[in-house]
Amino acid sequence: MTTNTNDTRTILVTSATGKTGRRVAELLAARGATVRAGSRSGATRFDWEDVTSWAPALKGADSAYVNYYPDLAAPGAADAMRTFGELAVANGVRRLTLLSGRGEPDAVRAEEALRASGAxxxxxxxxxxxxxxxxxxxxEGVAAGTIAFPAGGTAEPFIDAADLAEVIVETLTRDGHAGLVHEVTGPRLVTFAEVAAEVSRLSGRQVAYVPMSEGEYASLLQEFGLPAPDAQWLSALFAMLLDGHNASVTDGVKRVLGREPRDFTAFAAEAWGRSAVAEA
Known part of the structure; x- marks a missing residue:
């Protein structure tokens, strides 16, 4: 991976307080870019539910990281991407990097809507x-000893968000990525039961995986306060994503960064191994 420590671009990072947004913002700042960390309550106000906040955040930026909330496959996402793209181009934003979901047909429609902007x-x-x-x-469930999810025995190539953030930063700061689709995964497949076993081994406390049906998971989400329509949609999305069609790895991280992605075991050792040492 090449590193530029004197990048003079102004880059809008949407959803800048989230898992990927804050990591992308930190990496961009380390390269010398001027970062507009867009969030509902930050200095650069940006709210996906308030379209009037989009243009002011975009104005004068060279590029933008687009991380749509709640998900690119959500109802209304394609319309939001179409509007966002039009505003980006109108405000002189030349380059966009969009975070999308792997194997999500509805997300592809939102991708196409943003691509139509011409950016x-x-x-x-x-x-x-x-x-x-x-x-x-x-x-919260992991901390309480339970991983409840509608994944059955399906394995997933979990990606470290730090690797993902590096890929995103490369696409924002290096030429040659426009028009491309990078599909990124971790280096191997891991089941949710294996995740629970790894957490148990490293943390020294028992964590169990509890497979659930789509309906059971929707009911669980409602118990935690999610409205029924949102709970049903989200549960259906997870069940679809983990039906086995994504159970394969790609070389996307290596093609962009020139190195292998971080293995889940290395992530788990850092995440739970340290706490086990502290608790000993």
């Missing part, structure tokens, strides 16, 4: 994040 678009389709087990709602 230089790079799409990065990512596997399930390893950090989902340590950051966000699923982390």
């Amino acid at each position: 230089e678009l790079t799409v990065v389709r990512a596997a399930f994040f390893a950090q989902n087990f340590t950051e966000g709602p699923m982390a």
Whole structure:
């Protein structure tokens, strides 16, 4: 991977407080770029639910990292991408990198809507994040000793969010990626049961994987306060993503960064091994 420590671009990072957004922002800043960290309450206000916040955040930027919330496969995402792309081009933003989901037909429609804007678009389709087990709602279950998910015995090539962020930064700061789709995964397939076993081994406390049906998982999400339509949509999305069609690895990280992606075991050792040492 080549490194530029004197990048003079101004880059908008949407959803800049999320798993990938904050990592992308940090890496860009380390390269010398002027980062606009877009969020609902930050200095650069950006809210995917408030279209009036988009143009002010885009104005004067050279490029943007597009991380749509709640998901690129969500209802209304394609319309949002079409509008965002038009505003980006109108405000002089030349280059866009879009985070997309691997194996999501609805996300592809949103990709196409953004591509139609005419901006230089790079799409990065990512596997399930390893950090989902340590950051966000699923982390609470892991801490309580249970990984409940509608994945059955399907294996997933979990990608480290740090690797993903590096790929995104390369596409934003290096030429040659416009028009490309990079599909990125970790180096091997891991089942959710294997994740639970790894966490148990490293942390010194028992963590169990509890496979659930799509309906059971939707009910669980509602118990945690998610409205029924959102819970049903999200549960259906996860069940579709983990039906086996994504159970393969790619060389996307190596093609962009020139190195192999981080293995899940290395991520797990850092995430849970240290806490085990601290608790001993």
